[in-house]
Amino acid sequence: xxxxxxxxxTGWGWRHAGRKRSAVADITLDVEAGxxxxxLGASGSGKSTLLAGxxxxxxxxxDGEQTGALAIDGLDARAARGRxxxxxxxxxxxxxxxxxxxxxxxxxxxxxxxxxxxxxRVRRSLDAVGLAVPxxxxxxxxxxxxxxxxxxxxxxxxxxxxxxxxxxxANLDPAGVADVRRAIEDAxxxxxxxxxxxxxxxxxWLDLITRxxxxxxxxxxxxxxxxxxxxxxxxxxxxxxxxxxxGVPMALPLAGPPRVGAPTTALAAIDxxxxxxxxxxxxxxxxxxxxxxxSTVVVGPNGAGKSTLALTLAxxxxxxxxxxxxxxxxxxxxxxxxxxxxxxxLLTRIxxxxxxxxxxxxASTVRDELAIxxxxxxxxxxxxxxxxxxxxxxxxxxxxxxxNPFTLSGGQKRRLSVGTVLASRPAxxxxxxxxxxxxxVSWTRLVGLLQDLVGEGSTVVSVTHDAGVVLHLGxxxxxxxxxxxxxxxxxxx
Amino acid sequence: xxxxxLATSATLRDGAFLDRVNPVSKIIAMVIxxxxxxxxIDWVSAAVAVTIELVLLPLCGLALGPLLRRAAPLALxxxxxxxxxxLYAEPEGRVYAQFLLATVSDxxxxxxxxxxxxxxALGLPTILLFSRVDATELxxxxxxxxxxxxxxxxxxxxxxxxxxxxxxxxxxxGLARRxxxxxxxxxxxxxxxxxxxxxxxxxxxxxxxxTAMEARGFGARPTRTWARSSSVSMWDGxxxxxxxxxxxxxxxxxxAAGTFRFVGS
Numbered sequence: 001x002x003x004x005x006x007x008x009x010t011g012w013g014w015r016h017a018g019r020k021r022s023a024v025a026d027i028t029l030d031v032e033a034g035x036x037x038x039x040l041g042a043s044g045s046g047k048s049t050l051l052a053g054x055x056x057x058x059x060x061x062x063d064g065e066q067t068g069a070l071a072i073d074g075l076d077a078r079a080a081r082g083r084x085x086x087x088x089x090x091x092x093x094x095x096x097x098x099x100x101x102x103x104x105x106x107x108x109x110x111x112x113x114x115x116x117x118x119x120x121r122v123r124r125s126l127d128a129v130g131l132a133v134p135x136x137x138x139x140x141x142x143x144x145x146x147x148x149x150x151x152x153x154x155x156x157x158x159x160x161x162x163x164x165x166x167x168x169x170a171n172l173d174p175a176g177v178a179d180v181r182r183a184i185e186d187a188x189x190x191x192x193x194x195x196x197x198x199x200x201x202x203x204x205w206l207d208l209i210t211r212x213x214x215x216x217x218x219x220x221x222x223x224x225x226x227x228x229x230x231x232x233x234x235x236x237x238x239x240x241x242x243x244x245x246x247g248v249p250m251a252l253p254l255a256g257p258p259r260v261g262a263p264t265t266a267l268a269a270i271d272x273x274x275x276x277x278x279x280x281x282x283x284x285x286x287x288x289x290x291x292x293x294x295s296t297v298v299v300g301p302n303g304a305g306k307s308t309l310a311l312t313l314a315x316x317x318x319x320x321x322x323x324x325x326x327x328x329x330x331x332x333x334x335x336x337x338x339x340x341x342x343x344x345x346l347l348t349r350i351x352x353x354x355x356x357x358x359x360x361x362x363a364s365t366v367r368d369e370l371a372i373x374x375x376x377x378x379x380x381x382x383x384x385x386x387x388x389x390x391x392x393x394x395x396x397x398x399x400x401x402x403x404n405p406f407t408l409s410g411g412q413k414r415r416l417s418v419g420t421v422l423a424s425r426p427a428x429x430x431x432x433x434x435x436x437x438x439x440x441v442s443w444t445r446l447v448g449l450l451q452d453l454v455g456e457g458s459t460v461v462s463v464t465h466d467a468g469v470v471l472h473l474g475x476x477x478x479x480x481x482x483x484x485x486x487x488x489x490x491x492x493x
Numbered sequence: 494x495x496x497x498x499l500a501t502s503a504t505l506r507d508g509a510f511l512d513r514v515n516p517v518s519k520i521i522a523m524v525i526x527x528x529x530x531x532x533x534i535d536w537v538s539a540a541v542a543v544t545i546e547l548v549l550l551p552l553c554g555l556a557l558g559p560l561l562r563r564a565a566p567l568a569l570x571x572x573x574x575x576x577x578x579x580l581y582a583e584p585e586g587r588v589y590a591q592f593l594l595a596t597v598s599d600x601x602x603x604x605x606x607x608x609x610x611x612x613x614a615l616g617l618p619t620i621l622l623f624s625r626v627d628a629t630e631l632x633x634x635x636x637x638x639x640x641x642x643x644x645x646x647x648x649x650x651x652x653x654x655x656x657x658x659x660x661x662x663x664x665x666x667g668l669a670r671r672x673x674x675x676x677x678x679x680x681x682x683x684x685x686x687x688x689x690x691x692x693x694x695x696x697x698x699x700x701x702x703x704t705a706m707e708a709r710g711f712g713a714r715p716t717r718t719w720a721r722s723s724s725v726s727m728w729d730g731x732x733x734x735x736x737x738x739x740x741x742x743x744x745x746x747x748x749a750a751g752t753f754r755f756v757g758s
Contacts, residue, residue: 055708082710092658093701096651096709102629105720107709118720140657154709277664316668347674358694359662360669362686376674406693424674 004033004194005083005161007054011068013219014049014058023049025067025219031211033073033161036195038205041215041222042241043409043439047198048089050215051164054196056081072162082111084162085155089170091147100126100142100150101135107158118157125156128187130179144302145176149183156187162194169204170437173302173465177204184208200439203246214238242439250468252448258294258475264327266292266428266459267313267338267350272322274305274312281320282308288478290428290461292327295454295473298463300480306463307355307432309480313461314352314430315339326350330427344376351421353431357413358406366408366416367392367401373424387423394449395419411442418446428459435466447472509554510728512625516634518729519622522736526618529740530611535754536603538747539610545739546617553621563624567616575609628653633723643717651706655698662694663687 013025024046031037041047052058053070056078072080085107088094097103101122108118122135129149133142142150148168155163165184169177181204188195189208197205212230216222222241223234231238231245239248269288275281282305290296290313300306311317313324315338325336332345341349354360363369370391374384392398395415400408405416414434421429434450435443450473454460462473470477511519530539550560578601585600632650635641666687670676676683706712747753 052704056713057704057707081707082713086708088701088705088708090701093698094705095654096647096702096706097629098627098654099629102720106706106711109717109720110710110713112714112716112718115718115720115722118718122720140654158710311668314672316671343671343676344674346672352669352672354665354669354672356665359665360673362670362673362675373674420673 003161003192004035005073005080006033007031007162007194007196008071008074009068012053012070013067014046014053014064015067016049016064017062019064022046022067022219023064024053024215027068027070027215027221029213029221029224031194031196033194034192035211036189036209037197038202038209038212038227039196039198039215040202040212040238040243042217042243043411043442045215045217045241047215048166051086051166051196051198053077054162055084055086055164057086082158083160084164085158085160086164087148087151087155087166087168089167091144091151091171094147094151094154095139098138098140099135100131100133100137100139103139103150104154104157107154111158121157121159122153125153125187128156129153129183130186131183143176144172145179148172148176148180152180152183152187156191159191160193162196163188165195165197165199167199167437168197169199169201173300174467175301177201181205181208200242200244202244206246214243217241239440242441244440250444250472252444252451252472255295255470255472255474258291263291263293265289266330267324267326267461269309269313270323270325272312272324273320274308274317275320276308277317283480284321286322288313290459291476292459293454293457294475295450295460295462296476296478297470297474298461298478298480299465299470302465304480306480310430310432310461310463311352313338314350315341315346316352326428347373347376347424347426349426350428350430351424351426353417353421353429353434355432355436357417360417360420361405361413364404365402366397366405369405369416370419370423373420377424391419391423394422396445410437411439414438414442415446415449418449422453426458428461429453430461430463432463433465434462435464435469443468509625510552511554511622511732513726513728514732515638515723515725515729516623516626516631517638518725518732519626520639522622522733523618525733525736525740527615529744530614532756533744533747533754534604534607534611534756535747535752536607536610537750537752538743539607539614541746542614542739542743543610543617545742546614546621550621553624555621555624559624560620563620564613564617567613571609571612574612575605578608579605629721630723633719633721637719637723638725644712647706647711648703651702652699655695655702658698659691659695662691666690 007029009027009029012027013022015022027050039047039050054077058064058066070077072083095103096106104122104125105118108121113121129152131146131149131153139147139150169180172180185208197209199205206227209227211225212227213224214222214230214234222237223230235245235248239245267290269286272286273281273284274286286309298306298309308317312319315324318339324338326338326349330349332341332349334340334342334345338346338350361369362372367388370388371384374387392401397412397416400412405413408416418434434446438446447469450460460473462469464470530542579597580595582601582604584596584598586598588596588598590597628650632646636643636646670683744753
């Protein structure tokens with residue numbers, strides 16, 4: 001192994017073509033070979049841009065404009081491409097080939113590694129990350145944690161001097177997070193490579209890193225030093241900027257027990273079997289009771305069918321067998337089974353917030369997006385406008401009312417997708433991974449909003465991996481186990 | 494076991510003759526097996542070609558069941574092509590029936606039979622030759638044997654992998670529209686708005702993939718190595734001579750039977 005490389009930035013900045021503001025500005029850094037850095041900063045402070053710059057992915061004139069210099073061992077970062085390996089946030093986007101072995105080999109091929117050496121490296125890096133699957137296993141059959149370890153193996157096989165990780169655990173369940181963290185500890189640290197991790201969830205990495213660097217959204221660095229030092233001097237500022245600082249408590253009440261008195265059941269599943277259209281049944285015999293005006297949280301590992309369960313409860317996927325039924329109060333013209341209702345009947349009864357907010361956007365401005373529900377309900381124009389204005393205010397999106405929903409930040413998109421559901425005031429709200437990818441500020445705002453809704457009498461069901469959601473919204477917690485995997489050769493690490 | 498063998502073991506399960514042939518040779522074979530049949534039109538040559546190809550089925554490593562399943566679209570399309578010939582081809586010889594522009598004659602019947610058989614004769618080689626070729630194997634061959642640019646070949650292979658994700662996108666968008674109360678009316682308009690949005694997703698996923706490839710050093714060096722080898726051997730020569738033989742036999746039979754005819758003559 002080659003050991004690490006030194007990273008130097010002198011007054012470095014980058015402005016994407018067509019933008020007025022720089023994404024990153026005025027970064028001056030000196031990172032010794034083999035240091036392990038946690039890179040922090042508020043949403044929009046340019047962490048991903050800095051990583052892309054380090055990986056040499058920010059190209060020529062037409063991509064944007066660079067100021068200052070960014071170097072790997074004294075060599076311009078763009079010329080050092082291949083010595084730096086980057087693992088991207090979305091593991092679904094990473095595999096290039098359909099088989100595990102071929103995919104890990106891809107990076108080596110690009111670096112002109114001889115064939116025999118490629119396959120030695122492929123096996124060595126798969127071993128190192130603890131991914132014990134056959135080389136011809138299809139990449140699409142891997143779980144989220146396995147995909148992320150595959151991506152890591154692909155980067156390790158390149159034997160890079162610098163390893164960059166962009167939110168490597170953001171999409172994973174707690175077991176996946178632990179596997180990836182262990183893989184990095186076992187596989188990256190021994191090589192002596194310089195490591196840079198971007199992650200909102202600092203506690204996962206705390207004992208692995210040697211230094212914390214915090215980007216200032218206004219340009220430059222907010223703090224730089226040992227973890228203890230940085231969190232001591234900048235902890236509160238970091239928390240206010242959206243970073244999950246260890247030991248800073250959330251300013252939100254805990255979920256507490258459900259309301260006193262036995263509340264009526266808003267929504268129930270009876271001996272339910274679920275499955276996606278065109279695919280097999282993935283769970284049978286689900287019995288579930290969702291009490292009215294209560295917050296229910298559904299947890300369980302990746303692949304357990306939580307999302308499918310949510311979509312079935314929401315009346316969007318038909319029951320494969322068994323029954324989903326609602327309280328007498330929520331009965332529609334076509335009865336008490338949500339899957340039988342018309343789209344418009346669904347609107348005031350059960351609202352669904354999808355895992356990917358972009359899937360549910362329909363309009364070209366934030367304002368129109370929020371108005372779609374009220375218009376579908378044929379509310380008067382003044383009533384619709386009043387609801388939209390109120391929501392814009394609650395969601396903190398008033399200034400963005402005329403922006404295109406697709407141009408919002410991740411946190412804003414998530415809040416808007418929740419807002420589109422609130423606009424039609426459904427009795428039951430079902431959310432799939434509502435806090436996914438949110439920074440601390442956005443998280444607090446969203447969870448606070450859901451707590452308020454429950455307080456006002458809404459019934460809320462959240463599917464989540466997030467322990468914080470369980471803590472603050474789990475008045476009732478339902479655990480869904482992993483289904484038994486049918487093929488016996490699947491190896492758990 | 495050496496690594497390259499390990500990597501190709503997924504495709505070389507039963508070791509049919511055709512599996513020893515490079516995908517690039519199969520592409521050349523496609524040209525050999527189709528151009529003569531596109532340029533000529535008679536029933537004998539197509540019938541002979543189809544018959545020989547079916548006799549050679551065991552060499553292709555494809556079982557009868559999958560073959561029939563894959564050939565089903567041909568069975569649907571061939572009669573449509575045949576019937577349109579039957580009704581609308583230039584009248585020739587004895588006329589049997591006439592209705593508006595449609596005329597059934599000796600000439601149109603012969604043409605209908607020839608075209609129906611030709612659809613099979615043109616479709617069958619594709620099914621036989623490419624059913625067991627996977628995208629990675631094809632990419633290796635195109636880059637190493639046909640020497641196409643790596644950027645083009647790998648871009649296409651990686652893009653194909655994204656198709657599955659688009660199916661998921663489409664389903665989620667459909668469900669989201671139901672959830673948002675707009676799925677009761679306007680099916681056609683909804684289809685177009687979803688199609689447009691899918692295009693947006695496609696562009697984004699494409700650029701994400703390009704970033705992922707570059708992040709792993711793609712294009713960082715002027716050349717690259719290949720983890721799996723792809724080469725041609727004497728089997729490729731035997732195979733191509735055999736394909737030419739099939740065509741010579743088919744056209745020879747047509748000439749001998751006196752039915753040989755170029756398109757348009």
